[in-house]
Amino acid sequence: MEINNLSLYYTLECGQTFRWRRTSDCSYFGIVEENAFIIRQHGNIFEITSTESDVEEWARRYFALDIDLNNILLEIDRDEHIHKAIKSCRGLHILRQEAWETLASYILSANNNIPNIKRMVENLSQRLGERREIEGYSGFTFPSPSAILKNKDIVNKCRLGFRCDYLIKAAEMIREERIELVKISRLSYEECREELMKIMGVGGKIADCVALFSFGMYEAFPVDVWIRRIIRNLYFSNNKVSNREIRHFAMRYFGRYCGYAQEYLYCHYRLNKPEGITSQTVEQAQGI
């Protein structure tokens, strides 16, 4: 299918999802909900192979192709810093990911790094998810709350550290319907954030990640150590400033699509200056 202005590299490797693997020929293999996918990009032509029947409909939803990305980027393009990030991460879309997996993954992200988060998510999936295969690649679905609760002993062996209890308590809240993610997704952003923060192990940052990366609430601005550094450096002359102040500043400064500003800044400052990824690799992965 033809999709304009979508970069698989920036979209799948900017850190919003932990479930995609770049293959040797720079296509991507991943499991999303119940299905396995392989996506190949040649410029603006995307070849999607999947166990899912309607891949075009899936892609429209998952990559949020209904949004007007150019208009969003125009609105957040406030100065030369963000302008540079927008230009360098061309084609980065914020995904609409499944809510439970997103919540669980970001609970595991606390005081953790991306390779280790990926390892933990993969560990859980291998042990408690269902196997899916496509074109010789295989992976596992992310375990449901009930699958996790039926196998707490196995969860305890997944090396989740202090986050293990948080994950199990969150799964209990979901199963007991004390938290209903579908309902929460329909609330206003502020109410949504408040509800998510009732979950043990979910503070403001993780609530914002779920709101942004699952519910498409672009007014959310998650503040992690990297975005904190970036904002402090670019807009506060490295002066002392709290995470709350950073968040309020960014929401006011970038406006209703500040979540996109957050992701472009994060991606630009992390992914475009990576160790181990040469610019050549980047270009290959971009499908140039």
Next chain:
DNA sequence: GTCCAGGAGTGAT
């Protein structure tokens, strides 16, 4: 051995 990683809970002030 030390420091850091897409933080959050707890308790003291």
Next chain:
DNA sequence: ATCACTCATGGA
């Protein structure tokens, strides 16, 4: 409200 401390794990 804001601080300091702690939490388990793996990599540099």
